[in-house]
Amino acid sequence: MAEVILRSLVKRFGSVPAVDNVSLQIPDGEFLVLLGPSGCGKSTILRLIAGLEDATSGEIVIDGDLVNFVDPTRRNLAMVFQNYALYPHMTVYKNVAFPLETAKMSRDSVKEAVSRAADMLEITEFLQRLPEQLSGGQRQRVALARAIVRQPKVFLMDEPLSNLDAKLRLQTRIELMSLHERLGITTLYVTHDQVEAMTMGQRIAVLHEGKLQQLGTPAEVYDVPANKFVATFMGAPPMNLIDGELQNNGTEWVFTRSDYRFVIDRVQMNIGEEALSSSKGTVSLGVRPEDMRLASSKSEGIPGVIRFLEPIGSDLFVTIDVDPHSLQVRLPPKTQVATGDKVGIEFDYPKAHIFNVDEENLQLL
Incomplete structure (x- = not known):
């Protein structure tokens, strides 16, 4: 040895x-x-x-x-x-x-x-x-x-x-x-x-x-x-990536798109102030399929349209169009959804990631 x-x-x-x-x-x-x-x-x-x-x-x-x-x-x-x-x-x-x-x-x-x-x-x-x-x-x-x-x-x-x-x-x-x-x-x-x-x-x-x-x-x-x-290499399906803008409104950091925004909780997401400050502008939000879920109302969360269903017995994988991306969400196998449904997508904030323009994870900066 x-x-x-x-x-x-x-x-x-x-x-x-x-x-x-x-x-x-x-x-x-x-x-x-x-x-x-x-x-x-x-x-x-x-x-x-x-x-x-x-x-x-x-x-x-x-x-x-x-x-x-x-x-x-x-x-x-x-x-x-x-x-x-x-x-x-x-x-x-x-x-x-x-x-x-x-x-x-x-x-x-x-x-x-x-x-x-x-x-x-x-x-x-x-x-x-x-x-x-x-x-x-x-x-x-x-x-x-x-x-x-x-x-x-x-x-x-x-x-x-x-x-x-x-x-x-x-x-x-x-x-x-x-x-x-x-x-x-x-x-x-x-x-x-x-x-x-x-x-x-x-x-x-x-x-x-x-x-x-x-x-x-x-x-x-x-x-x-x-x-x-x-x-995106680790995981099947891989991590979902959603492009947006990282902005500071004077009191808080916000991830924003034309159709969606959320306030970044630095403690929950384990991101330092310096990492956020150095990454202001275009970023990508990353969330794994198992950390996403459908919102109780289509008017809540990230808006999208279901395009494809993949039932595999233990899980139901749903492909959802969120312009210009296609996201994959893992749902319980008996979830009642159909192609063409308009839905809202929520996710677990502590398990979400933000990647800067250099593709680095802000949690590690």
Whole structure:
């Protein structure tokens, strides 16, 4: 096990920065999720840590040692890939044993290590099979077993569940977390799936266009997003954003639109006076679908028109046009509404956010 530190890490491909000045400190034993859309730099960060790519600048420190120029084979890391990367002509046993045999371990030591990993991941009965004879979930467990037998300092996992169906993803997700609890090995886990990030990560590092957008616990990232990108990337449906003006009438701060206004309670919304003063003018109000509700009268709240209903059993998601935006509101499943209804929308003020023209959350300024 080991602490991993990235200091001002940069990786450029030509003139394009795939990783742009990223700094992270991952404590010994932490499960950190690198989350973001395709092309955000998350997999490149793993490859830099593994030594499969050379950093343009910055430092990578593992267990107190600078490893920028250390050969990948000497970094004592184990990487698990999306496509499993199993040798098709080898049995499961040989696949799991391969890194140990390459390291010239004794036959008895290899057998003991493979047996222990196979028991842990419940693949003992498959040891003499070829990968093609296994399901996707079984192959992923073989890939994990091969990583475990090396007893690495750090696990690097690059979207390991992407090729599994929904049921297997859930099952394997639980197995991975159980495995981490037992082994306590520092893990960096890459995914574009926010559900995986929210349920697995002790902390989440959200990336976009090579830059670190926010680092925090799942609750911190979801409840207090640092900027509009994080606000709309986290959550399904994402946070609603409504453009308006931030004004001061001499005694109070007001969010105003042509059809709606509300007085900002700085205490309830946890926004400082200085943040408000520096953000006067065009802003965006952000509220999650679950924090909105229909007003008792269409003349109250933000006026809108229902355009689409999505009943999903446990909830009813309603798309409401609020010129020029379309908002999504989560309602109880039996709510009596219809397309074309004119409604008013209310929201929980303590759970609302205001983003300035630079897309920053005023709560964090």
